[in-house]
Amino acid sequence: MKKIVFIISLAIVAISCGEKKEKKATTETAVLEGTIKVDGSSTVFPITEAVAEEFRTAQPNVKVTIGVSGTGGGFKKFSRGETNLSNASRPIKDKEKAACAENNINYLELEVAYDGLAVLINPENDWVDNFTVEELKKIWEPAAQGVIMKWNQIRPEWPNEEIHLFGPGVASGTYDYFTEAIVGKSGSSRGDFTASEDDHVLVQGIAGDKYSLGFFGLAYYAENKDKLTLIGVNNGEEVVKPTLETVSNGTYRPLSRPLFIYVNSTSVKSAEVVEFVNFYIDNAAELAEDVGYIPLPSELYTKQKENFKAFVESNK
Missing domain, CATH: 3.40.190.10 (Periplasmic binding protein-like II)
Structure with missing residues (x-):
């Protein structure tokens, strides 16, 4: 009987080790690297920073930097291609759209919360x-x-x-x-x-x-x-x-009012940016509320996710 128990125990240990190894392998294949640059609204900053903190846990090799130069200052950098995402507490203005167009910057607007x-x-x-x-x-x-x-x-x-x-x-x-x-x-x-x-x-x-x-x-x-x-x-x-x-x-x-992030089309060619934006949309409701904002209705987050997926596909 002791021998049987010992054999079973070894089998359990072997299975457990196999599971751990498999999990580690899966994690390794999902590891991303790179830097994501964000700038813009100080109002949207707390949400984006909360998302970035959680994302760093999931993807520790991706560096997310977040500047706070105001919505207008953020769009200036965004229109020059200096950032991947722009935090905005208002929609983009016509003159900012024109600046993006001059530099061949295409973008997608995503609502993330209410304020x-x-x-x-x-x-x-x-x-x-x-x-x-x-x-x-x-x-x-x-x-x-x-x-x-x-x-x-x-x-x-x-x-x-x-x-x-x-x-x-x-x-x-x-x-x-x-x-x-x-x-x-x-x-x-x-x-x-x-x-x-x-x-x-x-x-x-x-x-x-x-x-x-x-x-x-x-x-x-x-x-x-x-x-x-x-x-x-x-x-x-x-x-x-x-x-x-x-x-x-x-x-x-x-x-x-609604709050936004903007993503440029060049950035979505980078896997880490796509992963970050998807992570943002998936977690925005919970994290927005954590830092004092009001989540969108769940169907709007679903719509944002669909819009982003289509944007990524069209800019591959």
């Missing part, structure tokens, strides 16, 4: 509980520069104190979107505000100034809830704050 723009004040501010779209326009439109300078010019009962404004830089897709949604024209606003492409700089500015007011992507608020106060926006019917539900169902208007 709500957060309107924020300092926690010591005890007079603001909401804004109307009209009030935000009055504060941020070009005509407000040097004119609308104090809180009581917005509502008489608010303090006779200066408003200190913070917002993304003019190369930011968040800036473009906010100005289009609030002021009515993309890229049109007063210029006397503290601007930065780095959302962490904006967080610090608002958190350190009682009379501050600013805006940026919702995910950066989620990371800094203890330092900032989120303000609701009156959509004409009710006051709404950005949440997973209000951004998804469209009630947080007009400050909710």
Whole structure:
């Protein structure tokens, strides 16, 4: 009996070793190498970085570098063929399309998540509980520069104190979107505000100034809830704050939007880029929510996957 047990044990060990060897062989055939260059929106950065971190675990020999030069800055590099993917918090503009065409850069736009723009004040501010779209326009439109300078010019009962404004830089897709949604024209606003492409700089500015007011992507608020106060926006019917539900169902208007990555046609000839983009689409829903964004409906991710597959096939 002992001999039988010993033989069976050896057989189990042999089978286990065989399984491990087979698994290792399969892993080895799937190993990729190379570098993937991404740049663009600071708003999309947290999602792409979360995807890249997970991807590095699956493909440790692929290096993913992610720059943050704003949506506009990212498209400049993308149009020159300097990057494989471009993070964007708005759709590509006509002049950016033209720049790509001049350099024979063909591309595919992929939606990856939804975002709500957060309107924020300092926690010591005890007079603001909401804004109307009209009030935000009055504060941020070009005509407000040097004119609308104090809180009581917005509502008489608010303090006779200066408003200190913070917002993304003019190369930011968040800036473009906010100005289009609030002021009515993309890229049109007063210029006397503290601007930065780095959302962490904006967080610090608002958190350190009682009379501050600013805006940026919702995910950066989620990371800094203890330092900032989120303000609701009156959509004409009710006051709404950005949440997973209000951004998804469209009630947080007009400050909710889709987020994108763009992939160029040359890059999809590289297996590591194709693998990364497929991995991105497969994991975007879960990872977007992890970093404070709102996933697309599952059928839209399926559609993105189909579009990407067709794009890869057409550019082989």
